[in-house]
Amino acid sequence: MTTVLTYGTFDLLHIGHLNILEGLKAKGDKLIVGVSTDEFNQQKGKRSLFSYEQRARMIAGLKCVDMVIPEEHWQQKADDIKEFDVDIFGMGSDWQGKFDHLNELCEVIYLPRTPDVSSTNLKNALSVINKKSIQDIKNGLDNLYDIVKAMG
Numbered sequence: 001m002t003t004v005l006t007y008g009t010f011d012l013l014h015i016g017h018l019n020i021l022e023g024l025k026a027k028g029d030k031l032i033v034g035v036s037t038d039e040f041n042q043q044k045g046k047r048s049l050f051s052y053e054q055r056a057r058m059i060a061g062l063k064c065v066d067m068v069i070p071e072e073h074w075q076q077k078a079d080d081i082k083e084f085d086v087d088i089f090g091m092g093s094d095w096q097g098k099f100d101h102l103n104e105l106c107e108v109i110y111l112p113r114t115p116d117v118s119s120t121n122l123k124n125a126l127s128v129i130n131k132k133s134i135q136d137i138k139n140g141l142d143n144l145y146d147i148v149k150a151m152g
């Protein structure tokens with residue numbers, strides 16, 4: 001039985017998340033995912049759109065995921081590797097080299113990051129839509145104002 005462990009925020013679940021989780025599951029038999037709690041995200045200066053409970057439920061609902069645990073601080077990785085008898089620790093290539101020190105506890109791998117998609121991109125796209133909606137409403141109100149003014 002080969003156990004694989006990974007971590008992430010996984011806000012606004014997207015194809016990059018599914019690709020890495022499926023890729024990591026293919027490296028072993030059991031995949032454990034540490035999902036960052038809202039408090040930990042705050043420490044990292046991140047704010048997710050979905051709460052920890054929602055993100056954890058969505059990750060737990062994926063066929064390739066066997067277990068979800070909360071990620072509460074930077075130092076827990078070594079403890080989790082020991083507690084869950086982890087064989088492989090894996091992250092996306094944006095973390096290349098950052099966790100090599102865990103090599104003394106288990107194998108450390110980095111899988112290629114899926115290009116052109118991220119939670120940040122999606123959040124930015126959503127905020128553009130919001131700004132556009134606000135402008136549309138403003139234009140509608142300006143038109144209404146002109147009509148009322150013309151009525152005297």
Ligand code: CTP
Pocket residue numbers: 007008009010011016017020090091092093094095112113114115116117118119120121
């Ligand atoms: N990931 C990936 N390909 C992407 C986006 C993320 O392989 N296009 C991987 C990351 O490398 C990480 C895991 O998915 O191992 C969780 O990443 P997370 O930070 O939650 O996702 P991002 O979309 O990168 O979020 P953000 O924009 O907030 O950094």
